[in-house]
Amino acid sequence: DAGVTQSPTHLIKTRGQQVTLRCSPKSGHDTVSWYQQALGQGPQFIFQYYEEEERQRGNFPDRFSGHQFPNYSSELNVNALLLGDSALYLCASSFNDWLSEKLFFGSGTQLSVL
Amino acid sequence: KQEVTQIPAALSVPEGENLVLNCSFTDSAIYNLQWFRQDPGKGLTSLLLIQSSQREQTSGRLNASLDKSSGRSTLYIAASQPGDSATYLCAVKETSGSRLTFGEGTQLTVNP
Numbered sequence: 001d002a003g004v005t006q007s008p009t010h011l012i013k014t015r016g017q018q019v020t021l022r023c024s025p026k027s028g029h030d031t032v033s034w035y036q037q038a039l040g041q042g043p044q045f046i047f048q049y050y051e052e053e054e055r056q057r058g059n060f061p062d063r064f065s066g067h068q069f070p071n072y073s074s075e076l077n078v079n080a081l082l083l084g085d086s087a088l089y090l091c092a093s094s095f096n097d098w099l100s101e102k103l104f105f106g107s108g109t110q111l112s113v114l
Numbered sequence: 115k116q117e118v119t120q121i122p123a124a125l126s127v128p129e130g131e132n133l134v135l136n137c138s139f140t141d142s143a144i145y146n147l148q149w150f151r152q153d154p155g156k157g158l159t160s161l162l163l164i165q166s167s168q169r170e171q172t173s174g175r176l177n178a179s180l181d182k183s184s185g186r187s188t189l190y191i192a193a194s195q196p197g198d199s200a201t202y203l204c205a206v207k208e209t210s211g212s213r214l215t216f217g218e219g220t221q222l223t224v225n226p
Contacts, residue, residue: 004157033213042118042203042216043158056212090157102148103214105157 002027004093004106012112013081021076021109025093031055032074033103034066035090043090049074050096078111086113116141118206120217127194128225135189135220137204142182149178149189150203152219158203162189194224 005024013019025032031050035043045058049068068074072093078085088110092103117140127133137147146165150158162171162178164187170179177190187204201221205214 031212035214040218042205042218043214045213045215048212058213088155092158102160102163104160105150107157108155110155 004029004091004104006089006091006106006109008109009107010110010112012114014114015081015083017081017113018077018079019081019111021078021089021091021111023074023076023091023093023106025072025074025091026104029093029095029104030072031094031096032068032072033092033094034074034076035092036060037088037090037108039087046076081113083113086111116144116206116208116215118204118215118217120202120204120220122220123218124221124223126223126225129194129196131194131224133191133194133222135191135202135204135222137187137189137217139185139187139206139215141208142185143208144182145207147178147180147187147204147206148214149176149187150205152201152203154201161202191222194222196224196226198222198224 007022033048034046037043047057048055052068063079065077088108090108091106119138121136148163149161164171164180175192180187201219203219205216
């Protein structure tokens, strides 16, 4: 049983570019959350998708957008990249997270913005 | 706004020692609290989850306690091993929402 998978594992971009990160949830899970983790910090909640809609959003600008597909996989898009967007981006999945138990995290995508 | 604090930020101990990691949160209206382990540059692995109505959870050498009224949780690691070296994060889930609010973690090093 595959867990949460994220791609790519590493990415290097320059300021002003756009990036798309991908996540496939654990089998049986229908809810995907995205977190940003800067070096030495705890993860910060970006947003959560359920039934192909954004259900909750953290304190991130509109440059951060997402999508969930009918097969529950998800994408995180970041436009007009800034140096401060350099971080580990983590995807977490669960089943109908409103009342669920543990979150399962992927290994993350390390984004470097030069 | 919920804030989660973890003390100490870093800890170095000799192998075999018992240790306690601390987590505090400002808003006691939580649904549950989770402890995670993170190896360098990797994702998070859930270690223990405590519901707001519970006082503690145990898994092997790990024991986590929760005092919701005082806004505190502890993670106790017995007989530490070098393989326990990692960053330990606690996170709370708010009653009314679905996000996790994380602390900044405690970086643990267990020396052989």
